[in-house]
Amino acid sequence: MKQLLLILFLLLFTFSSTAQNVGINTIGAVPDNSAILDLNSFDKGFLVTRADTANINSPAFGLMTLAPIDSCLYMYNGVKWVGLGGAGSNCSCNCNNSGSTSFVFPCNGTVIPVIEVTNSITGKIWMDRNLGASQVATSSTDAAAYGDLYQWGRCSDGHEKRTSSLTSTLSLNDDPGHGDFITNSTAPNDWRNPPNANLWQGVSGINNPCPTGYRLPTETELDAEHLSWTSNNAAGAFNSPLKLTVAGNRDNNGAISLAGNFGFYWSSSASVGSAFCLGFDSNIAFSAGACTRGMAASVRCIKD
16 A cells, blocks of 8 residues: 555656646646646656658657667658758758758768868869768769769759668659658659759759759859860869769669769750760760659769
C-alpha cells in the first residue's frame, strides 16, 4: 500500500492537467494555456519519432518525424514533407536557398562555407567547387570533387544525389514534392509535364539551388569561361581557375554515365525543348543547346 501511495504521489508531482491540456514534470504548476502538452526538464530532451517519410502512409497535416535516411526533421504541410533543419540535403533548401551563405555536404552534416574563385580573364567570380562536392578538385578525375548531378531546373530536393531513387511519374509542378530522379524516355525527355523553360533564371529564379548571391551561369557566361581555357578539352577545363572535373552525367533513364571520362555543366539558358550545357572530354570541349532537361549534369554557381 505504501508503495502504491508513493507511486501515486510521484505521478501527481510530475503530471498535471486541466480539462484542455496536460503538463509533464511541471511540478504541480498549471500547464501553459497555449499548449495542449507542456513538457518541462532541465536535463532531458523531447524524443521525436525516427521514421523515414517514405514509410509513413497517409500522413496527417502537421505530422513530424526525424528521418534516419538524411538526419532531417520533417513536417507534413498537407501536400508534401518539408525539411525543418538538420544534416540532410533537403533540410536547408526545399527549393529555396535564400539566406544561406553555406551549403551542407550530403548526409553527414558538414557545413562548407562558400569560397570564391575569380577568373582574371573573364572577371567573373564563381564558387570554387561543384554543388555537392566535398573539396576543390585535385585532378580532372577527382571523384570527391564530382559533386551532385541536377536535372535542369530542379532544386536541391535529393534527386541530385547519384544514388537517389527513380520514378517514371512526371511532375505537374515546379517542385515535384519528393527527391526521386524522374525518368522519361519520350521526347522531349523532360521531368516536368508540361515543361517550364522559366526555371533557374537568375539569383531569385524558381528552384535556384545555389547559395545566396549565387546562381546558374547563362550560356554566354559559360561560353566565355570555356574560351578562356588554355586547351579545348578536359585538361583545359581542369587547368582553369574553376578546376572543372569529368563528373559524368545521369541519363534520362537514371543511369550514371561517363563519370571519369566526360564533364557536363548546366547553364540557366533554355532552348526549344532542351537547355544549353557545356561538355568536354580528353579530346574536345563544346557548348550544346540540345541537352535534354531530363538528364542530370553538374552545377557550378556564379556570383550574381
